[in-house]
Amino acid sequence: MIGQNKPSSILPVSESSPATALSGSMRMRFGRSGRFIWTCISKYKQYSLIVLLGLACWTFLSASIVINEVCYDPTGSDSGLEWIELYNNGDTNVNLDGAEIHVAGSSFTRIFTIPYFILRPGRYLLMGGNLVPNAIFTFAGTLQNGGSETDAIRYVSPNGNYTDTVHYDSPNTYQLVDDTGIPAESFAPDVPEGYSLGRKINGLDTNNSAVDFIPFSDPSPGLPNPVACDYAIGSVELDPDLTSPILSVWICNRSHYSPLHQATLDIYVDQVLMQSLEIAPIPAGDSTMVQAYLSLDPVQSQSISLILSLPGDPDQTNNTWSSTTQGAQAEASLSELMYYPDAGKPEWIEIVQKAAVTARASFVIRDASGNSSNFSLPPMVGYYVICADSASFAMAHPDCPPEVIVKTNGWASLNNDGDVIYLYDISGQTTTLTDSLSYNASSTRQGYSLERVADEDDYRWQESRSPGKSSPGAANSASQGEIPQIEGRLAVIGSPFRRGEQLQIVYQLPAQTNRISCSVYDQDGRRRAVLAVNQELGSSGQLLWDGKSSTGSYLPAGLYFIVWESRPAGGGRTYRKQMTAVFSN
Structure with missing residues (x-):
């Protein structure tokens, strides 16, 4: 036989x-x-x-x-x-x-x-x-x-x-x-x-x-x-601009061989199937990113669930993901700090609100000792100055527009010899830490403010270079230095780079104002650093990356992916590009 x-x-x-x-x-x-x-x-x-x-x-x-x-x-x-x-x-x-x-x-x-x-x-x-x-x-x-x-x-x-x-x-x-x-x-x-x-x-x-x-x-x-391949949902990102949110999902093949079948990614919003995406076979040990536009309520919180299906997948525990949107949420960060003013002048903190929201947002400032200052900001983009007494501040800084001066409920005094300042958003159901700053007695001279070098740089602060020694209610005086000339819309300059150096992501875009998002991913598809999140920036400039993760620690040496998205602030097509950079540590 x-x-x-x-x-x-x-x-x-x-x-x-x-x-x-x-x-x-x-x-x-x-x-x-x-x-x-x-x-x-x-x-x-x-x-x-x-x-x-x-x-x-x-x-x-x-x-x-x-x-x-x-x-x-x-x-x-x-x-x-x-x-x-x-x-x-x-x-x-x-x-x-x-x-x-x-x-x-x-x-x-x-x-x-x-x-x-x-x-x-x-x-x-x-x-x-x-x-x-x-x-x-x-x-x-x-x-x-x-x-x-x-x-x-x-x-x-x-x-x-x-x-x-x-x-x-x-x-x-x-x-x-x-x-x-x-x-x-x-x-x-x-x-x-x-x-x-x-x-x-x-x-x-x-x-x-x-x-x-x-x-x-x-x-x-x-x-x-x-053929049994283990697919897994890796990092998941939702563009916070709720007028046209983009869901980005990394899918990884954790097996040593490639599947024979396509996979399916089902996207649910409030338990309703919104989209079902077909995923072409992913090579062994590789990953791919898929994106989908979602229709979300800009005000109400909503649940988002993902289910990844691949015939024969032996491990289903890594095939699901779920989260809840926060609805309208302010995007605010610390911008400038006057902790050691000239004699007779008040302390103050400048907050920059980067995105418009549908209602006033509530915040609290806390120091390392737990002292706090509560305040709320108008729903418009701009620079706002918070202080204990708006009248005395206006007398000390007459050039500051009155509409951006915000009086706090209570005031946590800023120590001249150094402190840690935390900014929390308390608008939603949970308290969210949005920014923090640590300074010491030598950070500035008396009468000079400590200002962020650029709104999109999370870590670089320096003494104000303004002729008036500070710039409350206006853009900071510190500059990023000369921006290189490039061909095309986008270029990565300075790779490979090491500790103490900075990678430049230089852009020149057709629109006068743009919404820009930029993140750094490792080779496993994990987001390790965020350089910009839906920030409104001009037609040209640069983002800087110093090789650190979003937690402030240096990343391991290796190849990283720079994922860029931008679109005109007034509406239009989104420009996306993926670039690479080598950090030698």
Whole structure:
């Protein structure tokens, strides 16, 4: 009888070189998966030559048959529906006449002897109960269902010198031995009813049941096993501009091989399916980013859920993601600080509000000792000065527009010898830290403000360069220095760079004002630093990155991706570009 001509996912492999002849009497015995031992006895010495042949160079016919898939717990009654699939992963025909199938609960017992059958390379042999469709052979024995302790199924070659065994479930209470003759320590999982237990890759045998076998919800008796790839949802970002929010999702293939099927990403908003995106096969170890435009309420909070589906994915725990939008939320940060004013003049803090919202936003300033100042800001973009007494501030700074002066409820005094200032947004249901600043006594001279070098730079502060020693209610005096001339809209300058240096992302855009977002990702698709989030900036300028993460610590040396998005502030098409930079640390 000849094996059925079924498709195979294993390519033909070349034969190994013949073993070198040795003088003297010889004995040969087989070990696990092609491992064979020649013992040569001469008149003077005894030699032992151990040769280990891998999957790609098996010569011995008995070593090319493996158990590829089994179904020991079919749906409903097991009677007549259990089955075993063998596979020839060698490159020559194998006569199975006399080979045996053994099963074990407390000990191994033979349940079937295979009659004459030639199994060709890359072909399958299906055997099972009398109700198994397309089974070549029928056996009356039963397979153990696992559930409380280790069970096993074993193939024994016609000459008895080779075995292939799959152990499943644990613990190994009865010390069932593996193919080396010692109690097995590696176990495939016990599968649910209706599932099969199959090799991750057809015919690939590492002699480790836990590594080789996984559950399949859709058994494939007599056919290739589905390629099991573990997809995972990586980082997820939602553009905070709720007038046209963009959802960006990184999807990773954490497997060592590529899938045969497309995946599907379903996007739900408030439990309603909004979009279903098809994901083309992702190469092994690689990732891809998909984007979708969502229609969200700019005021009300909404839930967003993602479900990633890939046929045969063995790990579903990393295939979902959910979050809740905060609705309208202010984007405010610390911009300028007068902690050591001239005699008779008040302390103050400048806050820049970067995005318009639908209502006044509430904030609190706290220092390192827990002292606090509460205030609220109008819903318009701009610079605002908060102080304990608006009248005395206006007298000290008559050029500051009155409409941007905000009196606080309480005042946390700013220490001249240094402090830490925290800005919290308390508008929503939760308190959110939006910015912080640490300064010391030498940060500025008396009468000079401490100002952020640029609104988009989270870490660089310096003494004010304004002729009036401060600029409350207006753009800061500090500049970023000369901006290089570039060709095109965008360029990365300064890569590779190291600690103490800065990478320049230089832009020149057609529109006079633009909404710009820019983030840094590592090679695993994780966002590590944010350089701009929907900020309204001019037609040209630059963003700077010093190699630090958003937490302020230096990132490891390596290749990073700079992901840029910009669009005209008045509306229009979004410009996107991905660039690379090398940080040498």
